[in-house]
Amino acid sequence: MGITYVEAEAVGPTGKRESVRLLVDSGATYSLLPEQVWKAIELTPRREMGFTLADGTVVHRQVSECYLALAQGEGHTPVILGEPGDEGLLGVVTLEILGLVLNPFTRGLQPMRALLMRMCYEAKKEGTE
Numbered sequence: 001m002g003i004t005y006v007e008a009e010a011v012g013p014t015g016k017r018e019s020v021r022l023l024v025d026s027g028a029t030y031s032l033l034p035e036q037v038w039k040a041i042e043l044t045p046r047r048e049m050g051f052t053l054a055d056g057t058v059v060h061r062q063v064s065e066c067y068l069a070l071a072q073g074e075g076h077t078p079v080i081l082g083e084p085g086d087e088g089l090l091g092v093v094t095l096e097i098l099g100l101v102l103n104p105f106t107r108g109l110q111p112m113r114a115l116l117m118r119m120c121y122e123a124k125k126e127g128t129e
Contacts, residue, residue: 003023003107004023004024004102004107004108004109005021005022005023005024006021006022006024006070006071006072006090006109007019007020007021007022007070007071008020008021008022008068008069008070008090009068009069010033010037010038010041010066010067010068010079011041011066011067011068011069012038012041012042012043012066012067013042013043013066014041014042016040016041016042017041018037018040018041020033020034020037020088021088022088022089022090023087023088023089023090024090024095024102024109025089025090025091026092026095026102027092028089028090028091028092029051029091029092029093030051030063030078030079030080030089030091030093030094031068031077031078031079031080031088031089031090031091031093031094032061032079032080032081032082032086032087032088032089032091033066033079033080033081033082033088034082034086034087034088035081035082035083035084035086037082037088038064038066038079038081038082041066043064043065043066043079043081044064045062045063045064045081046062046063046064046065047062047063048060048061048062048063049061049063049080051080061080061081061082061083061086062080062081063078063079063080063081064078064079064081065077065078065079066079068094068098070090070098070100070109072098072100072109072110072111073098073099073100074098075097075098076097077093077094077097077098078093078094079094095109095112096112099111099112099114100112
């Protein structure tokens with residue numbers, strides 16, 4: 001599979017905005033903002049979490065949240081506050097919040113097919129589910 005990047009705009013709590021290039025990583029849980037980006041939009045740490053890298057190493061990073069806008073959608077999302085050398089990532093939590101999936105054939109983002117389950121009251125009442 002190829003590598004896919006997207007252009008995004010990160011917006012902090014004071015309204016400051018910063019453009020950022022993110023690697024779409026469907027294997028990453030959270031998105032990561034490079035240090036210069038999250039500092040420019042004035043994010044502050046909310047909590048610390050441990051993250052396991054591909055080689056099994058556990059690293060600890062601060063987590064916050066911001067408003068992230070892509071061409072395909074926008075919304076609030078948790079983000080890892082990157083440290084020097086960390087590359088910007090677009091993780092699966094943000095993709096799900098925005099209702100997007102990575103199409104492995106086109107290497108582009110597209111709307112996800114969302115399912116909504118509904119139980120019919122009459123069937124439940126009669127026990128015929």
